[in-house]
Amino acid sequence: MDDASTLIDVKEYPDTEVQKNRVLTLEEWREKWVDGKIGFHQEQGHQLLKKHLDTFLKGENVLRVFFPLCGKAVEMKWFADRGHCVVGVEISELGIREFFTEQNLSYSEEPIMEIPGAKVFKSSSGNISLYCCNLFDLPRVNIGKFDRIWDRGALVAVNPGDRKCYTDIMLSLTRKGFRYLLAVLSYDPTKHPGPPFYVPDAEIKNLFGSTCNIHCLEKVDVFEERHKSWGIDYIVEKLYLLTEK
Numbered sequence: 001m002d003d004a005s006t007l008i009d010v011k012e013y014p015d016t017e018v019q020k021n022r023v024l025t026l027e028e029w030r031e032k033w034v035d036g037k038i039g040f041h042q043e044q045g046h047q048l049l050k051k052h053l054d055t056f057l058k059g060e061n062v063l064r065v066f067f068p069l070c071g072k073a074v075e076m077k078w079f080a081d082r083g084h085c086v087v088g089v090e091i092s093e094l095g096i097r098e099f100f101t102e103q104n105l106s107y108s109e110e111p112i113m114e115i116p117g118a119k120v121f122k123s124s125s126g127n128i129s130l131y132c133c134n135l136f137d138l139p140r141v142n143i144g145k146f147d148r149i150w151d152r153g154a155l156v157a158v159n160p161g162d163r164k165c166y167t168d169i170m171l172s173l174t175r176k177g178f179r180y181l182l183a184v185l186s187y188d189p190t191k192h193p194g195p196p197f198y199v200p201d202a203e204i205k206n207l208f209g210s211t212c213n214i215h216c217l218e219k220v221d222v223f224e225e226r227h228k229s230w231g232i233d234y235i236v237e238k239l240y241l242l243t244e245k
């Protein structure tokens with residue numbers, strides 16, 4: 001693993017087992033949306049993505065960009081506005097509808113035949129498609145391959161026991177020459193049960209190391225007032241660039 005030089009000294013917590021068996025159900029995620037407990041949503045978009053956008057896009061046009069566990073991430077609009085084609089997957093229909101409404105985008109919806117009860121929402125412009133289904137059902141649908149993956153609030157939100165399966169799906173969706181930006185968080189997992197879950201460096205290496213080059217682009221102190229209620233006093237966000245080996 002290749003590390004960016006940084007002034008932040010990021011602790012790696014040895015007690016990685018503590019969150020191992022934690023499970024959040026899809027119903028619990030949907031309830032968070034209904035109750036407005038979506039502190040993860042960033043209205044202004046993600047600052048590190050903004051900063052590293054050129055590294056991510058590498059000057060290429062008309063890319064297919066995948067947003068796993070997309071919520072109503074405003075960054076989806078950034079890519080669509082630049083002419084890229086965005087595909088997301090999100091279990092909350094409410095979250096998806098809020099995305100289109102808040103971004104002033106008209107859309108249509110249709111059932112996903114392969115997954116009973118699931119739907120896909122498409123912007124009228126045609127370049128944003130959001131699949132409302134469980135990410136783990138996605139292999140049943142042909143959504144094609146992607147040039148870019150923006151993984152923020154996704155690997156860290158997946159139940160720890162499902163990480164390997166999640167990573168296998170992500171890597172199966174990549175196209176030759178892909179770039180995968182992964183944002184994870186480092187905090188003391190004995191103090192907060194998650195999500196977001198703590199994903200240590202060793203886990204990233206374990207999950208992606210055999211197929212990807214892993215380069216840490218940045219480490220930033222992201223501690224905010226709201227984190228005090230989690231019982232933690234330290235949280236650092238790390239941004240990794242994964243590329244094909």
Ligand SMILES: C[S@@+](CC[C@H](N)C(=O)[O-])C[C@H]1O[C@@H](n2cnc3c(N)ncnc32)[C@H](O)[C@@H]1O
Nearest residue numbers: 029040041069070071090091134135152153157
């Ligand atoms: C922490 S939020 C992050 C949302 C978004 N990536 C962002 O940065 O704002 C995780 C999202 O994943 C959704 N989610 C959780 N598990 C899922 C699953 N198995 N399939 C699809 N969506 C899921 C939740 O409803 C929630 O909106």
